[in-house]
Each structure stands twice: as C-alpha cells, then as structure tokens.
Amino acid sequence: MSGYDAPLLRELGENTRRLNALAGQTPAKPQSTRIFTISNQKGGVGKTTTTVNLATALAVKGLKVLVIDLDPQGNASTALGVPHQEGVKGIYEVLTEGTPLAQVIQRSTESPNLLCVPATIDLAGAEIEIVTQVDRDKWHNLLKTALDDFIAGSSMKPDYVIIDCPPSLGLLTINAFVAAREVLIPIQCEYYALEGLSQLLRNIDLIQKNLNPQLVLSTILLTMYDSRTKLASQVVADVRQHFPSQTLNAVIPRNVRVSEAPSFGRTVITHDPSSPGAISYMEAAIEIASRGAQNGR
C-alpha cells in the first residue's frame, strides 16, 4: 500500500465506524418544544448551514422540526428546497401583517417531518416597517406571539424549532432572542472567531434581563474546522476553555460536500449522508438531543 493511500483508507474506515454508530442512535423526543435561535452577528460563520443541517438531521431521525428563516437572504429556504421568490408568503407577512404561521408554512423536500417558514427579499424592509407602524412595546414580541400561537394550536406540535438569524443584531434578531429558549452560537474555527463574541454575550445578557428571562446560551458549535491548520485547533481549545459546558464535542469539518449541497436545493444530510460534513452534523444533532434530555429539556 502506498504512503498516500494509508491516511485516506484510515479516514474511510473511521467514517464507516461513525456512520454505523449513528445508525443505531435515535434522538430523544424533548419534553416540550425546544426553540433555538442560531445567532452570531458575524457573517459567514455557518449559521444557515448549521440551521438546515441540524434541522434535517433531527427530522430524518424521526423528530418533527420547524425552521424559521429570519434572514432576507433566504438561504435557509433555498437549502431546504422551499420556494421563496417574491410573491411567496413567508415570515415577512407574519411579522408585518399578523398572518398566522400556519398559513405560510411549507414542507421541505428534505424530509416529511421538516417544515419551513420561508423568507423573501421583502423581509429586508420589515425592520423599518415595524418600527414605523407597530406600537413600540410590541416590536420585540412579534415572532414569539406568532410562534406561541402556532405551537398551541397546531396538530403538528414541533419537537424542535430552529430560527436562522441574519448577521446583525437588529430587530429581527431581537425577535428571535425573545421567541427562543436556547441560543446556539456557531463559531468558525478561524483567526477572528472570538472577536465580537463578547458583544453577542452582552446582548444575550441584556435580553435575559429585560425581555426574556428564560433564554439560555445552551450550545456552541465549532464549524469549518480544518485539521491541517494549527490555528483551527487553537480556536477549538480556546472556545472549550471559555465555554466548557456549552461547547459540543462534535466539531464540523470544512467539507466541500457541505458547501455544494445548497446549489442542489438540499442539505448535506441528504445530498451525501456518508460525507464527513453530514456525519458531523448528525453527531451534533444527536448530542444536542441527549444533552437536552440530561438537562431536563
């Protein structure tokens, strides 16, 4: 065997072992709906990729999942194969016109268990419309009211709701913080990874104190890990040291199958289930479910 083949064969063997381990695992159903917001005001750190892959992983394992696309870019809707061109009703109508969530929800092509509220480009103007047209004391509560109504009245009570936020700390993100119970922060294993994190933590603290006392930073997920760089392992070590109880053991590798999946209107979970990216997202989903069960969620 040549020296080039040995590491590749080792990786293939390792992937097979992890896939086999996953095949026997089923994520526990939470006691009540777990509502996550996937937040980081830094752009391009893997918020949307994490939203759609965790959601699909939980759904293909049998749980009922609702994704709320709260980013005018609509990237989560695209990855879940959900139409979101202009004219399609989505989260914009929910926030600005009070349309019930149930009227704008679509089923994802990724799994029959996976529903999605799409975002259209109209959402880009929603913050200004809300600020100018809605009473000030209701600005932050619009998504929570809509989601609570849906969960209370729906026959399809979701096990998980996952909200994909835009890369900013504006009114849309605040609505997600108020509607959610748990924050998941994806952190990219890059040099500037921790920059801006203290601002995000301060904002979460402000929301807890003033708008949503139930909110907890429950989960941190390291993304786009490149095992060839020393820097990436340094970021992993730093994050684990600062957030020992929140950081998942699962780390998402940089993997081209992950980044190409949205161009097929899919997630890597269905696009290439045996790729390292899909395996790692599946492991992260199982870990989130088992940590939730351990913490009585």
Ligand SMILES: Nc1ncnc2c1ncn2[C@@H]1O[C@H](COP(=O)(O)OP(=O)(O)OP(=O)(O)O)[C@@H](O)[C@H]1O
């Ligand atoms: N594990 C990965 N391997 C390879 N590419 C990845 C991985 N995770 C994310 N990417 C790619 O990195 C880019 C940014 O990811 P993503 O869109 O999920 O970030 P984001 O935080 O949602 O960005 P934004 O702040 O613009 O909403 C995308 O092109 C995505 O396909």
Ligand SMILES: [Mg+2]
């Ligand atoms: Mg995004």
